[in-house]
Amino acid sequence: MTQLAQPLQQLPGKQPRVVIIGGGFGGIHAAKSLAHLPVEVTIIDRRNHHTFQPLLYQVALAVLSPADIASPIRSIVRHQKNTQVLMDEVIGIDTLKQSVALKSGAQIPYDYLVVAAGSTHSYFGHEEWSAAAPGLKTVEDATEIRRRVLLAFELAERHMQEHGWHPPLNFVVIGGGPTGVELAGAIRDIAQYYMKHDFRHINPQKAKVLLLDGGERLLAAYPPDLSAKAQKELEALGVEVHLGCHVTGIEPGWVETGGPRPLGKLEAAVILWAAGVQASPLGKMLGGETDKRGCVIVDDQLNPANLANVFVLGDLAHFVQDGKQVPGVAQPAMQMGDHVAKMISADLKGAKRPAFRYFDKGDMATIGRMSAVADVKWPFKAHMGGFPAWFTWLTVHIFFLIGFRNRIAVLFTWVWSYFSFTRSARLITGDQRLPGWQEQVEAGPARPSAAVSAQTGVSGSRAAD
Ligand SMILES: Cc1cc2nc3c(=O)[nH]c(=O)nc-3n(C[C@H](O)[C@H](O)[C@H](O)COP(=O)(O)OP(=O)(O)OC[C@H]3O[C@@H](n4cnc5c(N)ncnc54)[C@H](O)[C@@H]3O)c2cc1C
Structure with missing residues (x-):
């Protein structure tokens, strides 16, 4: 109108x-x-709160709690006498x-x-995929992803203890933009460093993380050298990056792929969607x-x-x-x-309105513990990787986080988590069922996933780690 x-x-x-x-x-x-x-x-x-979306993945991977990155809108504007809030x-x-x-x-x-x-x-017209492959946009999404990721390890431990095998702990992240890169890196991180002493029957370090993208490089909006750096650092962390791989179907526990370099049908304990908006x-x-x-x-x-x-x-x-x-x-x-x-x-x-001009200071994405890529455009120009980029990322995010309490809480949690190798927000709340898990359990340990293994290196053995 x-x-x-x-x-x-x-x-x-x-x-x-x-x-x-x-x-x-x-x-x-x-x-x-x-x-x-x-x-x-x-x-x-x-919603009654403002969400600092760049740190949502840290809630999803149990580093931070929801209240660390969200603030009630009412309290943000409480001193503004000319402003009211309606939820x-x-x-x-x-x-x-x-x-x-x-x-x-x-x-x-x-x-x-x-x-x-x-x-x-955006699920590109396939809204039916959303239940099996949640995306990350809200605090609710983040806690649901946290639930699924942590539950997968718990169910594997329980099944291993009871039956001597468990369905493969494969985490498939779809979409190689900043959110996909951050999620994939953070899942490998938690499996590699933060849970290794916590289980008695499974080895969390053997969990596989596959990052799928239909394009020819990760972080397509970044300069090519930073895309290459991000891929190298993710692979060093143990993430399997598959480019030229389109997702053609999703159902609980399975991802079907096509495109120039398809991987066939992938078995997945958890599927995360980071492909479109x-x-x-x-x-x-x-x-x-x-x-x-x-x-x-x-x-x-x-x-x-x-x-x-x-x-x-x-x-x-x-x-x-x-x-x-x-x-x-x-x-x-x-x-x-x-x-x-x-x-x-x-x-x-009664004056002339000024025109808007965007002042671009650069972009950055983290890749896991102490690693990131940054395309800095202000106050100097630089393409950064590794620890310097990670430290810059950390400083910028603390600076922009809304609320003094949140800044202190996040800084303290990061320092604590960094030195203690623990994740304090590892809570599983809500439903204790994982979409697709029961079907994989019923398929039994002998169901071959060799076609997938041959192409991806994903553990096809459904036996002990
Ligand atoms: C997981 C993730 C990670 C990200 N990481 C980064 C990053 O590292 N760096 C970066 O620069 N950007 C990042 N972004 C992008 C950045 O968060 C967004 O560009 C930014 O939030 C956009 O701001 P906005 O005000 O347009 O919308 P939003 O911040 O999304 O706010 C929209 C608000 O509108 C409300 N709303 C929507 N519809 C209605 C309705 N019908 N009625 C009432 N309320 C409504 C919502 O509840 C929400 O509070 C990330 C985004 C996500 C999802």
């Missing part, structure tokens, strides 16, 4: 109402940047009436709308042009066409600068959020 840019429809004497959808990086930065403007701000999020889900946007519809039934009017609802997993469906409700992932095409004032009082930020925005699309990572979301106040402030003064 498009509309022409129109003057604010605010009541005389009332302050403009700014409604922000999403308390992620974009939304929180927008709200904070508006703290000292004469506007009424409402943040709406379906609710936005289900509709009417740009003509200038209001958003909430799941609870309420309609919230706005003068300015900031849409920072982010993105979610799609934009929040709210983008399409604005009625403007969207790209193939559903991101809203915005101009240099972050407006969709003909909607001067609507700003789209972060992962949901398709913003092109110098001929290239700005990536869906945290820095652009934060910078776009900060820019919202500059534009609204210009409007309130």
Whole structure:
């Protein structure tokens, strides 16, 4: 539903109402940047907390607890007198009436709308894969992945003790972007270093981690030398990297592969999805042009066409600068959020709005204990690997983490975990069944997986480690 840019429809004497959808990086930065403007701000999020997504994989692999990386949105803005928080889900946007519809039934009017609802997993039209192969986006996803990974070791130990064999402890991670690389490295890490003294019947170090990607290199958005470095460091850690390998089917306990270098049908105790993202469906409700992932095409004032009082930020925005699309990572979301106040402030003064420009400081991804790759672009340019990149990653993440308590807690946990070789958040909560495990148990120890073993080196023997 498009509309022409129109003057604010605010009541005389009332302050403009700014409604922000999403308390992620974009939304929180927008709200904070508006703290000292004469506007009424409402943040709406379906969750009561802001999640620091770059550290979610550490919750998934039992390094950190959820509360270390998530903060209640209400407490982040508690000192901002002009800001209120609503925990609710936005289900509709009417740009003509200038209001958003909430799941609870309420309609919230706005003068300015900031849409920072982010993105979610894309299974490329195969939503049925999601139950067998969860992705990582929320705290709930992270605790579910933690449950599955830890449970696989527990079930293997129990089955080994009772029957003298267990289904293969294969962990298949699909997608070789930063999240896939971090998950694969972290699973090898936990198996290699952190659990080796904890079991009596299985050897966790023999768990296999396979990282599958359909492309020709990992971390495709990074410079090629860093992709090569990441692959080398992952392989040194014991991760099997398989490029040119497309996933064609997923069912509990199994991954079917095709592409230029297929691996056949892989047996998997745990399957994790890190292969694709799609934009929040709210983008399409604005009625403007969207790209193939559903991101809203915005101009240099972050407006969709003909909607001067609507700003789209972060992962949901398709913003092109110098001929290239700005990536869906945290820095652009934060910078776009900060820019919202500059534009609204210009409007309130009757001045010309400044154009948004993204300032790229670089990207980084961790590969396990003490290893990372970093494409640093500011304050100097460098391609880093190994320990220096890991130390830079650590410093930057502590710096950007929201909340003083969280920074101290994370720093303390990292130091403790690093020296003690323990993972303090190794809790299995909820259901004690692992999708596909029972079927693999019923198939018995003699079922051949030789076809897979021959190509991948995955342990086909279903016997003792
Ligand atoms: C596992 C993982 C690791 C990552 N690692 C890195 C990294 O190392 N470095 C980096 O720069 N970036 C990383 N990213 C990307 C980065 O986190 C995102 O680019 C960033 O969070 C985008 O910010 P955003 O504000 O657009 O959306 P988000 O931070 O995703 O926030 C969106 C918010 O909107 C809310 N919301 C959505 N729909 C609705 C609705 N209908 N109603 C109400 N609320 C709604 C959500 O609950 C959420 O709070 C990672 C992402 C993931 C998932």
